[in-house]
Amino acid sequence: MPFYVADYIADTMHLSTVEHGAYMLLIFHYWCTGKPIPDDDTKLARITRLTPEEWLTARVAIEGLFSVHGSAWHHKRIEEELETATDRYERRASAGRKGGKAKAMPEQCSSNAKAMLKQCSSNAKATTPTPTPTTTSTSTGTKTDTDISCNDAEASAPLPPHKRIVWSADAQNFAGVEDGDIQVWQEAYPAVDVRSQLAKARAWVMANPTKRKKNWYRFLAGWMSRCQERGGDTRAERGRELGPDGTPLL
Secondary structure (H helix, E strand, C coil): CCCCHHHHHHHCCCCCHHHHHHHHHHHHHHHHHCCCEECCHHHHHHHHCCCHHHHHHHHHHHHHHCEEECCEEECHHHHHHHHHHHHHHHHHHHHHHHHHHHHHHHHHHHHHHHHHHHHHHHHHHCCCCCCCCCEEEECCEEEEHHHHHHHHHHHCCCCCHHHHCEEECCCCEEECCCHHHHHHHHHHCCCCCHHHHHHHHHHHHHHCCCCCCCCHHHHHHHHHHHHHHCCHHHHHCCCCCECCCCCECC
């Protein structure tokens, strides 16, 4: 999570030491879950590690730093940073897919051409007429059916990761996670063993079947971010892993 010290100090000069700690825990929780915090004093006290009485005292000073509406605490700056991080990830993932696609398309077209030549050769030996590729006239010239097939493949737009990555109830696993996604996470969170954390995230989802997400990409990105903030896998292996709601994994 980006942290701007000057902006933070300017906004929190009125907070006490305890209130500073509580506020930091709230914005960290907001960033890791990627969604507003429920306006529930019991949950808010648990997130801030305060007793219910201590939280009610701290709430008076902290509440003004959030926008409380719709039974939830919203934070404009965190939401802007989350949107920026999501856009940056999608651009990198899209660039990775385009790079792989550009490499694969010439190979596919070459394979189609070789198959056509082989078929034509076989037909000639059998003394049957050689098939002629279908042609289509366009404003830029004449294209064969092989050209059209390649162009159609190029025109198919890939799904963005927040729509592509889903939870498969049948396979009990994440579906749609590509190598490009793993590479982006590994670069963004260098202390994290991404494949190992994907397995742990899968185990957590299987153990919590009622906690389904609308955006599984954001769930996984948040999972990797939390692991990085705890020091990565080397440090995490010495303690207990926590799920996205802060409860320990079994």
